[in-house]
Amino acid sequence: AQKITQTQPGMFVQEKEAVTLDCTYDTSDPSYGLFWYKQPSSGEMIFLIYQGSYDQQNATEGRYSLNFQKARKSANLVISASQLGDSAMYFCAMREGSNTDKLIFGTGTRLQVFP
C-alpha cells in the first residue's frame, strides 16, 4: 500500500481563487509528521508547511494552510488567493515515527494557475 497518496495528477485554478490539493497517508505509527513541498519548473524543492500528528490545530503559513483530518488520514493543502507564481508541482510527504529521518513522498500534483 502507498504510504502517501496524491490522487490529483493535475489541477487548474484561476488567479486569486483558493485551491485544495489532496493528500492521504497510511501509517500505524501514532507519531508522524506531514510536510508539503513545492517544486517549480526550475527543479528545487521548497518547504511550505508542516503538521505534526499530535498538533491540535491545523498548520498555517501565510497563504498556505493544512486541512488535517486525522481520523480520515488526510492532510490537504489549501492555497488561498492563488498567484501565477504558485504554478508548480506540489508534493506531500511524511516522516513516519520518531526513529527515522527519511521523508516518504507522494507522486505529486501539478498545479497550474491561470489569469
Add this chain to the structure above:
Amino acid sequence: EPEVTQTPSHQVTQMGQEVILRCVPISNHLYFYWYRQILGQKVEFLVSFYNNEISEKSEIFDDQFSVERPDGSNFTLKIRSTKLEDSAMYFCASSEDNGAFTHLETEAFFGQGTRLTVV
C-alpha cells in the same frame, strides 16, 4: 537566506563511469540526506547521515553508492559504475538538530538538485 547548494547542476556520464555529486549543506545543520527523483516520478529517499555516519539508508542505496563528508562543509554522493537507470535528479538536503528528543518535526531544506544523465 542560507541555502543548500549542489554542484554540478547537470552531469552527463558514460555508463560504467564513477560520478561524485557534491553538496554544501546549511552550515549549522547536522543531518544530511540524499534523495533522487527519476524523471516524472516521485522523490525517493536514498540515505541519511548524522554524526559522521550513515543513520539510515533505503534499499536503493546499495554497494554502488557511498556518501562522505570529507572536510566538514561538503557532503558527497559517489556512484560507482553508473547504470542507465541511475539517470535522475539527485537532491541533497539538510536539517538542523533542534535538540528535541525526536527529529520528527524538523523540515529538510533541499538543494536545487543535480540532474545526472547516464548515456
